[in-house]
Each structure stands twice: as C-alpha cells, then as structure tokens.
Amino acid sequence: MKILSIEKRFCPFCMEEHDVKRVVIEEENDFKGEHIVYPAEYFYCENDDEYYAEDEMISRNSLSLRNVYRKKVGLLSTNQIMSIRSKYGISQSDLCIILGWGEKTITRYEGFQVQDAAHDSILRKIDNDPEWFLSLLEKAREKLQPASYNKYRETGMQLVEKCQSTYLRNAIFSKYAPFFGKIELSGNTPLSLEKVSDIIRYFSNSALVKYLYKVKLMKMLWYADALSYKRHGHAITGLVYCALPMGAVPVAHRLLISLDGINCEESEKDDGTIYCFRPTENKEYLNLSEQDIDVLDTVIEKFGFSTKNEIVDAMHKETAYTETAPRDIIQFKYTMELSLL
C-alpha cells in the first residue's frame, strides 16, 4: 500500500469526519481472459480497516485495469493513443473521419473500450508514417473544415520532414558503421553531422568562395579535415575519405549533401546532375570552434577561387593521394606532408 496523501474528509464507514488516507494498492482481476494485476486508488479508513472509492476513482481504476491489459497483450495505451493524436494536433472526431471510423471510435478508445488489433495497427501506422496520414487526409479533404484541413496538412508535412531527416541521419550513420571503433580512419574524431553541415554552410556563405559545386566542395572538406589533423592531431568532422579518380570523397557523399540546413541546388546538364551550393539565411556556426574556423579560412584562402580542375590537380599532388591505392581509404597520417600549413 502506497500512501498518496492524507486528507480530512467525511468517512462513510465511521460516519464522521477524520483523517483519511488516499492510497494505491495492487488489485487483481480477470479481463478478456487475461489475469491482470494493476494499481488501483482508494480511500482507506484506519478505524474500520476498510477501503472505499468514489465514482471518479472507480473509473480511473477501471481504466488502469484496461491499460495494464493493453500493455500485456501489446496494444497501445490510452495515453499513447492520445499522444499520437496530439502529435498531429487532430481532434478525436476528425481523426475518425480521416480513418473512416464511426465518429465516437477514438473517444471510446481513449476511454474504456479496448481497441481491436486491426485498429491498433492502423493507429501505429499513423504514428510512424506521416506520409500515409497526409494521403488519408487528402482523401477526406471534402469532409473536413478547410481551416482544420490546412492545419493538419501543415503539421503532417512538418512531421514528414522530420522523419526524412531522421531517416537520412540513420542512413549516413549506417554507412559509417564499419568504421566505428577505427577512429584513426576518421582523423581521431567521432562523426559529427552537425559539423559537416556547419562547414558546408560556412563555405557556401563565404564571399571568397566561387564555383562551389560538389566535386570542389568534397575536396575542400578533405582539405579542412586534413589541415586540422596536421595542425591539431584531429580532423574536424569525423568523415572517412576514399581516393577516387577526382581526389578525396567522403563515404556517404551522396547523402551528406542533403543534410538539414544546407542549400544545395540541383540542375540537369548533359553529363549528369550538377549540385551547386548556395548561401543560406542561417549564418551561425554553433558547432565549429575558433580553431576549426581558422582551418576553414586557410582552406578558403588557398582554394576559394580555384576551379574544380585546379583543386583536383592540387589534390592529385598530395602525398595522401599518391600513397593511397585507388578507392582505398585515405589515411590521416599522410596529412603531415600536406601542402597547406
């Protein structure tokens, strides 16, 4: 028995006012063929050694029984259902419209009625798949108030974006999984996508950097990490670079250019897609130290106005490149002989 509080109140056993404990006890009951042990709240009269509950407590205890049952058989709890709904900022009745359910279904599921397994899976899918939510919303558009529709759409789109960014980060980290524990390959630094994003923006926003297309950007990233390693014994980003025909390219380079906060413009040319990096509104670089910025400024000073071919030529002359077999990982130990100081 856990005591929640002690309050002076009228006791229906003694028929008088005295200090009554509000307590939580473990109660057992069978529900839908399952034996359930759940926490239940009661008033406790010490004089008569009796427990009693008010209507509101009885409801709460009954909900507690159902939620323990839900957990035991693997269904969403009432709170989880409410939190899915509040994530989308959608009312009980509008969610029913979108799902094509009876208008009180969600209200009942957030109360005493335990949802069936099929409806439970649908609610979980809504939770994990905002794109699906948006497609259902679109189909139900005519049945919703325009203001509500717009609000749900806005929230749904924000959730899609958030999901994509999580998905992207996970995809990048999974490509780096083989290198975890081999910190020398990433220049004695764990991978920081925040730093990668800040550096790309720092280069994109500099008035001293021209022709910032993908090949040049990848070389500038390597030069920044290599120079930091040469100066301070550690790279900035934790990226791992391979030796490709046009010089150093980080693992997962195709994914890195889609990171949050970067302004990468794609255009189609005869010889494939061109990626150009443009200035961004955000000009703060909270993840970079002064030491990092000094390194970046040296790289910009040297290569800011270089064309792609010029920076590729420079890379081809670096010991780190000439000592590495094609497509192998470029070791940071060679950066001691880097052309930049």
Ligand SMILES: [Zn+2]
């Ligand atoms: Zn009493």
